[in-house]
Amino acid sequence: MKAAVVTQDHQVDVTEKTLRPLRHGEALLKMECCGVCHTDLHVKNGDFGDKTGVILGHEGIGVVAEVGPGVTSLKPGDRASVAWFYEGCGHCEYCNTGNETLCRNVKNAGYTVDGGMAEECIVVADYAVKVPEGLDSAAASSITCAALPRIKR
Incomplete structure (x- = not known):
């Protein structure tokens, strides 16, 4: 598949990249759109360390193409988000009290994954929010950065 990948010289190349197989609790989205956030520029420029090879983007909307084992919150055909908050560690004081966005071992889309x-x-299905019918994907994409990190199911 084609992807916007950070290069060693702090550029972005659209290149071919292969995704790994889905794991328990994950879903595969066929992307419809993905916004560009200033954080993407920081990642590209190396402001948060070397992120060579990472696919950028955390303001995305896609259609669920496949779900991994254990996924019940999404099904093929649903539209869902790719948000900055990808996944917490699941066992620290913050994750255990419902404050996953404060997790010190958090994974972030377009940065650490x-x-x-x-x-x-x-995406991790439990953190990919369904997009309501009638809401345009491009309009919904910016919400995934500004609002979704603050929303918990």
């Missing part, structure tokens, strides 16, 4: 600036993207 591959993001949504690609033809496909893997």
Whole structure:
């Protein structure tokens, strides 16, 4: 698949990249759109350390193409988000008290794990929010950065 990948010289190349197989609790999205956030520029520029090879993007909306084992919150055909908050560690004081966004071992899309600036993207299903019918994907994409980190199911 084609993806916008950070290069060693702090550029972005659209290149071919292969996704790994889905794991328990994950879903595969066929991306419809992905916004560009200033954080993407920081990642590209190396402001948060070397992120060579990572796929950018955390303001994305896609259609669920496949779900991994254990997924009940999404089904193929649903539209869902790729948000900055990808996943917490699940066992620290913050994760155990419902404050996953404060997790010190958090994974972030387009930064510590591959993001949504690609033809496909893997998401943790429990943190991928369904997009309501009638809401345009491009309009919904910016909400995934500004609002979704603050929303908990």
